[in-house]
Amino acid sequence: MPESRGPFRPDHVQDGDRYEISRGHPVYVAPAGSRHGREHLVGAVPLATDPAVREAGIDVGYALDDHTLRAPDISIGNVPDAPGWADGAPRLAVEYADRGTNEDDLQAKVAELLAAGTELVWIVRLRGPRRVDVHARAEAPRTVPGGAMLEAPGILSRPLPVDALFDHHRADEVALENLLARHGHASLDAVRAEAREQGRAEALIRAIEVLCAGFEIPLGEPRRAELAHADPQALEALLAHLARHRAWP
Template structure:
């Protein structure tokens, strides 16, 4: 396989000590222990802990990290941050519509769409403050 262009062959040894044989073209075989990491520059973005080849929980952790990164997230915390940001925006939009309704102000379809599409928390906060004291929709937007 190496002669055909494969760059790395990892042989996971399940009998005896947990280890992986690493074969590369024009280099002697290396043996990595369960505490080492496998790397494949230009192929894998992240090193793979050898332990992930033996431990289901570690394998799931590594897989999740790689799937998240494929979708543009560095880690699970980045997903959570985005969720909190989106939740905060949605709460502001809902509050703005509630304040407008409580004050008897009804924005037209274009203004309603502008509110729903806004992703700037400072702008939404400005509109919220104005809506709290506005006599007409034009005073807010």
């Protein structure tokens, strides 16, 4: 990136413009490729549903200072419900890197986010073996491979499988576990055990209600009546369908 500071400021960029600003210089941000764009949504689901997360966003622009505007692919923490660019920085920023990613700009973006207060930046590498590069303030970067777990103490309450940032089936499983945990259930297996102990159908209906609320699936009176008359086997099948497809069958 240029050493000297350029003349551009965050207020020179409008919502929808394909530019970020680094030290006063415009940085063109190309539209995401098919895989790149798809993975944004995959990773956002398990992160946004973590029980500790109250604010999350995709492509939120942050005015890191008077001459820097950056928009991480996924932001956790400090995502205000207000118009305009967000002031400050997200607590956790996630960037997906694929074919065509400008590595120099990516590293500059990481450095600018950390300098502005971001606690963790995760770089999800879509080329080559599954892995995530972890950057934290005052720590050397490290790489966490597929099959391992990522942790964000004080930001996420639960470890996140690396694979949940790549694979939508794994992401949905984690999101289901997170939504259940928000309502006091340790896991889907715990819900099933609760069903056996306290009344199988009642507990399964409660789990379905939690999942519908988390995934914003409408649950009106006709569907509630359908649940009330379903047997436990049908409720289990419905719960599995909702967890997998995030839609009513």
